[in-house]
Amino acid sequence: MHLFWEKGYGSTSVSDILKSADINSGSLYHYFPGKQDVLLAVLEDYQNGLGNMLLNPAWEGVTDPIERIFRLLDRYRRSIIETDCTYGCPIGSLALEIHEPDPVIREQLVNNFAGWVEAVEGCLREAGERLPATINRRELAQFVLTTMEGGVMLARTYRDVAQFDTGVRQLRMFFDRLLLEAATTSNNNQPAGQRHGEIS
Amino acid sequence: MHLFWEKGYGSTSVSDILKSADINSGSLYHYFPGKQDVLLAVLEDYQNGLGNMLLNPAWEGVTDPIERIFRLLDRYRRSIIETDCTYGCPIGSLALEIHEPDPVIREQLVNNFAGWVEAVEGCLREAGERLPATINRRELAQFVLTTMEGGVMLARTYRDVAQFDTGVRQLRMFFDRLLLEAATTSNNNQPAGQRHGEIS
DNA sequence: GTCTATACCCTGATAGAC
DNA sequence: GTCTATCAGGGTATAGAC
Numbered sequence: 001m002h003l004f005w006e007k008g009y010g011s012t013s014v015s016d017i018l019k020s021a022d023i024n025s026g027s028l029y030h031y032f033p034g035k036q037d038v039l040l041a042v043l044e045d046y047q048n049g050l051g052n053m054l055l056n057p058a059w060e061g062v063t064d065p066i067e068r069i070f071r072l073l074d075r076y077r078r079s080i081i082e083t084d085c086t087y088g089c090p091i092g093s094l095a096l097e098i099h100e101p102d103p104v105i106r107e108q109l110v111n112n113f114a115g116w117v118e119a120v121e122g123c124l125r126e127a128g129e130r131l132p133a134t135i136n137r138r139e140l141a142q143f144v145l146t147t148m149e150g151g152v153m154l155a156r157t158y159r160d161v162a163q164f165d166t167g168v169r170q171l172r173m174f175f176d177r178l179l180l181e182a183a184t185t186s187n188n189n190q191p192a193g194q195r196h197g198e199i200s
Numbered sequence: 201m202h203l204f205w206e207k208g209y210g211s212t213s214v215s216d217i218l219k220s221a222d223i224n225s226g227s228l229y230h231y232f233p234g235k236q237d238v239l240l241a242v243l244e245d246y247q248n249g250l251g252n253m254l255l256n257p258a259w260e261g262v263t264d265p266i267e268r269i270f271r272l273l274d275r276y277r278r279s280i281i282e283t284d285c286t287y288g289c290p291i292g293s294l295a296l297e298i299h300e301p302d303p304v305i306r307e308q309l310v311n312n313f314a315g316w317v318e319a320v321e322g323c324l325r326e327a328g329e330r331l332p333a334t335i336n337r338r339e340l341a342q343f344v345l346t347t348m349e350g351g352v353m354l355a356r357t358y359r360d361v362a363q364f365d366t367g368v369r370q371l372r373m374f375f376d377r378l379l380l381e382a383a384t385t386s387n388n389n390q391p392a393g394q395r396h397g398e399i400s
Numbered sequence: 401g402t403c404t405a406t407a408c409c410c411t412g413a414t415a416g417a418c
Numbered sequence: 419g420t421c422t423a424t425c426a427g428g429g430t431a432t433a434g435a436c
């Protein structure tokens with residue numbers, strides 16, 4: 001997992017894996033038919049670890065669903081900093097590196113993206129009427145993903161977190177306007193006592 | 201250029217290039233010190249062709265600066281369709297594929313991104329007071345780039361243009377709100393005769 | 401400037417003893 | 419199940435005739 005993330009799939013040789021795991025060729029090929037199956041196992045691990053490795057740490061002590069989304073993005077920001085701006089989303093990097101992926105690999109990439117989007121979509125649904133009813137929660141969640149992936153890509157290319165921060169800041173502006181819009185509409189249509197959607 | 205775009209840098213062998221160009225090894229190495237220098241020349245070509253190959257065709261017959269931005273995005277949509285959803289932005293793909301790029305390569309990647317962003321920034325500046333004064337034009341332009349890159353990545357992974365369309369649709373919603381906001385503010389502060397920023 | 405032939409290295413994967 | 423040794427193939431780059 002670490003090698004694929006750090007060097008990419010193509011640039012990681014089987015012998016790299018053997019050295020890193022301190023095993024011999026025979027052992028690896030006893031458990032895996034080939035290199036690609038190692039990648040598949042790594043992708044499955046990523047998916048299984050989505051909650052424990054990513055979401056839970058990011059959301060610890062944060063209950064506001066909108067804030068949770070930006071905490072998640074901040075998690076990536078920290079990864080960018082910690083890697084001196086060489087961080088790449090493991091899934092996104094693999095998705096772009098592997099030009100003609102085996103169907104089973106592509107399926108796992110999709111599953112990983114889908115799990116991420118669903119988690120964000122859950123936050124948006126939890127936010128309920130704080131967002132305009134006209135906004136499609138699934139699509140907005142996906143938009144958060146594209147912002148993250150694009151920001152990570154630019155930050156690494158420029159070797160500068162500011163590129164990532166810019167994307168997040170623009171996304172925040174979008175959210176601010178959506179929240180304001182919903183709050184205003186709510187003002188007009190509902191008794192004051194039932195209003196939600198105050199903007200932080 | 202075509203091979204790097206279609207198969208990626210690492211998966212394109214020098215002999216692939218030789219076959220595709222119908223030349224022999226000696227000829228290539230007479231002009232280029234090595235494979236990496238071919239990549240560098242390709243990146244320079246992309247940058248030099250930004251206007252003629254991408255912007256001019258996308259903007260032909262379109263004068264509205266905001267619409268130009270979405271025409272540019274639509275250009276990518278067409279590329280996605282034409283490639284059966286295997287399209288990848290050549291620059292973005294290379295940026296993510298090459299994990300430890302030579303500084304001169306990375307510089308060229310940055311230049312390409314920067315040129316793209318500057319073009320969009322030009323549109324935003326041309327839009328003038330149709331956008332809120334508080335919005336940073338450069339940062340918003342960069343946000344358009346992240347939307348494009350993220351959308352292209354997802355569309356290819358899912359093999360579905362809808363993933364790209366979703367991103368563009370969300371971006372459009374953001375723009376709609378910015379345009380409305382500027383128009384409303386303009387209403388309050390300016391005589392009616394000077395107003396701009398009608399929303400299409 | 402272009403040709404052919406090839407050096408040299410590393411790749412993923414395998415064979416068969418233990 | 420793990421070991422060592424090795425295979426066949428393709429990688430980039432070079433040499434030297436023409």
